[in-house]
Amino acid sequence: MMELLAFGDTGWGDELLLSMVMTILVSTSSLAFGLIIGTIFASFKLSNSYILKTIAEFYTTVVRGVPELLVIYLLFFGGSGAVMYVAKIFGHMGYIELSPFTIGTIAVGAISGAYSTEVIRGAILAVPKGQFEAAQTLGMAKYTMSFKVIFPQVARLALPGIGNVWQVTLKDTALISVTGLVEIMRQSKIAAGSTHEPFIFYTVAIILYLFITSISYQFFNRAETKFSKGFVREVS
Amino acid sequence: MRFELMYDSFFKIIQGIPLTLEVVFLSTIFGLFLAVGVALMRVSNNKIFSNFAYYFIYTIRGTPLLLQLFFIYYGLAQFSFIRESFLWFFLEDPLFCGILTLTLSTAAYSAEIIRGGMQSVAPAYIEAGSSMGMSKMLRLRKIILPITIRQALPAYGNELILMVKATSLISIVTLMEITGIARTIISKTYAPVEIFIVAGSIYLLINFIITRFIKYAEYRLNHGSIQ
Amino acid sequence: MRIIKVFTTLLITLSLSSFALAGDWSKIRVGTEGAYEPWNYTNAAGELVGAELDLARDLCARMNADCEFVQQDWDGIIPALVQGKYDVIMAGMSITEERMKTISFSSAYMTEPAKMSTVKGSPLTTLSTAKNLNLDDDSAATKGTIGTLNAALKGLRLGVTAATIHEDFANAYLDVDLKIYPTQDEMNLDLSAGRIDAALSDSGTIEAYMGTPSGANVTFFGPNIFGGLLGEGVGAGIRQGDADLKAMFDKAIAEAAADGTIGRISTQYFGKDLAP
Structure with a gap:
């Protein structure tokens, strides 16, 4: 068993460790991409425009109602086709190389974004009305108000929810092995197939995921403590 | 877009709906029983029970479902002592492995939902029950359970939708449910986008119906409740 | 709008011509x-x-x-x-x-021909058929071999890899409980574990598997299958x-x-x- 998990060219240890780094990287970039999408669509949902609201509603309903695997497949096969179609209009021919990492980030980010939308929307709604009013009374511009008053509070309020979204995102990256990105799931599958030792490699994969989970759990706990520091609960 | 192909494959793919629903139904039922057990262990004062429940939930929620499925299906089958035991009678069957994986998964998630629901029961209600001379079982049945269910229902509705989506993974272990049939059609037509749009719409429809159903149940339960 | 139209048409024409030249x-x-x-x-x-x-x-x-x-x-x-x-x-x-x-x-x-495999000790190993099954040959002998194979496999679980000639063959000629796998590796594991009664694949792949410790219990049976829809x-x-x-x-x-x-x-x- 030690031979199988050895480092170097004879064992799978280094490959598995590398795949864990890849999982962390792609999860992080997907979460970040998802948070950007989430912020945009959350503001759509809270806007007064019927069209924007409908678009955001459609996005979250579809992404949350269709299996992640299908969303990833669709973006994988349809995504590069769509990019090429657009590029063709602008005169670029041939295949546009989107790296597996990019496709994976877009696909998992799109899923993660739907959950982030709800989390951010909830957090914005949870900011007390008085804060907006106070900022306006002080004569703050809309931009200043958003960045100086509202955003820090949204970040704090959304943090526990983002922790959950992170967990979902981390696990969804297991499905992007279809794009060819060698993350934990794909690497353990390759190793299990090549050595005919599924038990060992899937056990190692479980341990690697739990390792990431426990680190990120501590990270989010610390962040929550840090962000709530100096925050005085409102007397209601 | 090849609309004719989408139209034709729709009628093939819907033949996978019964299997999808069967897996959802069985895993949900088994998972719910297991979840109640895990939730009770989690809130129990016995350290061993509560720790066991904690780590069970932690492991299941911390690892991808696909990996759990591979572990149960291929990982366990590797050992001849398992293949020669009575367990093989169950584990040999891909359908059983699929249902087992989903049952464990939903049990872990639902246990937390149920725990949340239980903790939302105000101690005053239980005290009121006991001061009226209600037995422990009667209090559970008349006070704790109804409140827990009402509190947990919205989150549990989400869990049901996650379950429907999760069934798409079992096509990887040879089961021909919605996604399995879709993949088969794709392997012959090379039209992944079209076929997956059809399959995705079917899932969306199933989940829409479940959402409506849960909304209705919430309405019925909250109707006439005194908050 | 007209300008955009002309511009796009020009771009497409240009890109198409560049496509025709693409042969590097x-x-x-x-x-x-x-x-x-x-x-x-x-x-x-x-x-x-x-x-x-x-x-x-x-x-x-x-x-x-x-x-x-x-x-x-x-x-x-x-x-x-x-x-x-x-x-x-x-x-x-x-x-x-x-x-x-x-x-x-x-x-x-x-x-390379396609071939059926099963685990040692399976009743299928005793099946006797003609050595070769050429699907291009429309003779009674061919039909006889398919018939023998079909009778032996009737209702059994046969594994194939998705989107292969072997899946096509099974669909066209056999009356079996077909199990379709995403990869050969996964099918090999299930063949050894006994989740399927037999597998159909190209012979070289399964031979490589037989050379590994976990594939040691796997053996061939039936004819070499080639021609026709096997390509x-x-x-x-x-x-x-x-x-x-x-x-x-x-x-x-x-x-x-x-x-x-x-x-x-x-x-x-x-x-x-x-x-x-």
């Missing part, structure tokens, strides 16, 4: 699966290796081209070629009429538009077959000469 094959991207030992697989160093990788390097050298390998799962291997993710498929893919509706093929570089051997899949690339591959393959390179590579990986 100094760099060829080869798509392969990496889970089909010994054709193409992944070693413990995480590298793609196998008979087809060696052959591809040899063919590219003959064509004065740089080869670049791209891993792609089997179920998306043809769509990704069509989309342009790579230029050639070399992944143990048989040349069939069905696939030729979507892509074209070079001439065959290796040929005309394994070839390089190429986009239908790239006739020039196909011609280059045909020439290189003919050379490699003539000077014994294909024989040498296949003997190294399969233990026998698979040259067409």
